[in-house]
Amino acid sequence: MNAVRNHACRENAFEEAGRDAVYRAIFTRRDVRSHFRPDPIDDAVLARLLMAAHHAPSVGFMQPWNFIVIRDMERRQAVRDLFLAAREQELPNIAEERQMLYRKLKLEGICESALNLCITCDRSRSKGSPLGRWHNPEMDIYSTVCAVQNFWLAARAEGIGVGWVSIIDTEALKRALNIPDHVVPIAYLCVGHVSEFAPQPDLERSGWGARLPLSELIMSETFGGGGEDTLKDIAGKMRP
Known part of the structure; x- marks a missing residue:
């Protein structure tokens, strides 16, 4: 089932150059x-x-x-x-x-x-x-x-x-x-x-x-809720 979902996501996604252009417009x-x-x-x-x-x-x-x-x-x-x-x-x-x-x-x-x-x-x-x-x-x-x-x-x-x-x-x-x-x-x-x-x-x-760290702004389930550690860790390492 996950394979089917992932294939559907890829089908609907932009090609890499188009996707990168969207993020470039956002970040710049x-x-x-x-x-x-x-x-x-x-x-x-x-x-x-x-x-x-x-x-x-x-x-x-x-x-x-x-x-x-x-x-x-x-x-x-x-x-x-x-x-x-x-x-x-x-x-x-x-x-x-x-x-x-x-x-x-x-x-x-x-x-x-x-x-x-x-x-x-x-x-x-x-x-x-x-x-x-x-x-x-x-x-x-x-x-x-x-x-x-x-x-x-x-x-x-x-x-x-x-x-x-x-x-x-x-x-x-x-x-x-x-x-x-x-x-x-x-x-x-x-x-x-x-x-x-x-x-x-x-x-x-x-x-x-200064821009606030995204990892400090992510909450889980309720306002102030702890969790989503993996997501926070990924967000903390990302650079636009």
Whole structure:
């Protein structure tokens, strides 16, 4: 029986090169804040990225996302002003000993990137269809985040950098982009060609934080449950 199952798994698996490419996109994806180049993104490439995002999983097949492409520099500068204001509001809540490092961090590429993209969630789209949302009403939000991840990984495969600007006032952004009340902006992304993809995430390289060991995050059966020692041992030895 196990032999049959293993054969079925191999039949459905990607060939080695394809499988390696998927993992490469995952492990080398970066939240890009610098290294953007000004040259434009071909519309055919952008359409492929949006198609990848549109094929994200969505609970109840609600597909709650929309994609606002922002090219106008004046509008982008206005959004950057919102970022700068939000950053000043965030600063006092950062531990005092880390505020100097925080000020040095490059946290956006709004005007340097080829274009910006706002991915939104239309919370009315699944109205009257509670499938998957009756007990978990936030699933439309989570589904849209899956679309963001699809876009991001496809962009990495195309050699396109993406940076998520999360330091921004949501209501101010909605006003700037004429987003209706029932629609929620989920991700404001800077998108463009880059001169390089950093070998490490910027925040790790700057000393802001370090990646947690996977082996310490694996639990068995219940939260905090011990066990799965073999799995933890394998995870502890893995390198991306």
